Amino acid sequence: MRQIDTERNLSRTVFDELRAAVVSGELAPGELYSVHDLAARLGVSRTPVREALIQLSERGMVRFERNRGIRILRTSAHDLEEVFAIRLLLEVPATYRATGQRVSGWVEELRGHLEDMRAAAEDHDEAGFMAADRCFHETINTASGNPRLARYVDSLRDMVLSRGTSTVDRSRGLADILAEHERIFEFVADGKAGQAAEAMRAHLLHTAELLIGQAAADIGEDPPRLDLGWTNYPG
Structure with a gap:
């Protein structure tokens, strides 16, 4: 410090x-x-x-x-499961609302964060990539019309980061994570609220599975069976 x-x-x-x-x-x-x-x-x-x-x-x-x-405190696998269960409950419907509202300006802001992610991926800059990733999610959550939700989700991400774990090194590269965000953005930009929400859900579930499995492996345990809830939105 x-x-x-x-x-x-x-x-x-x-x-x-x-x-x-x-x-x-x-x-x-x-x-x-x-x-x-x-x-x-x-x-x-x-x-x-x-x-x-x-x-x-x-x-x-x-x-x-x-x-x-x-x-x-070190975040446990159970803590991660709770964090992602909450994020699924909040971020999936937030993505649906944000896409449906079509508030002026925020989609271009989201595009800018996605471009920052692309540039960081090309430079193999994991720290820059994850910072832009965080801004990408925060922009969607804020655009849903609930700034308090956006702040709360942002605080939940700190619990994940404080484990010192990453989905990048062991499980997938920056390009794979970028592809998930590109899919979310495509549906958002096209105004397809249901599909955008489902793409967000798939992204969060995939991230949760990787991180929780990694946390369990770190202490020599089998990954738990995840029960993170389920939300479906009409396309």
Whole structure:
């Protein structure tokens, strides 16, 4: 973590730094840290650090332990199953609503994120690719007319990232993930709400299967039988 320039938006910057440190593994899963030590490392007072840690706790990334400090949590296979069950319940109908509403401008914004994904895939830039992937999903969710849903889904993605796992390295390349997003975009751009929603559902299910299977393999267990719900939309 780097020391923070207090002239900037302090609370937001502290949150971003701590979140990035958890996602990257700089703050290691299972380890205990004190608010005092984290504040010293960032060069700020304890108040913004505590506020940021409360937000990370709400996202399921850390846990306050009385008289001990802050423990960094590692997302389990069961946690991932819960996360993707929620994402399916929220993002599939959000895609349906967003496509059907045809609000001006957002489809072009979505196209821009898809182009960023293509460019990152060509450069083998996984970090850039996943950042554009995140923006792609957030744009759809926001276009559904529910910004709170978009923020909540975005926070759920942090739980996945905090495992330190990726579907890219072991299971599929950037080109495969890109193809799933291109399919979603094609249906969105054509105004085919039902098919766009089903493409989103297929993408989330595929990602869930890969990540949950990978998490189970990491601890030597058989992948669980997934029960992530089912949603069908007329084409």
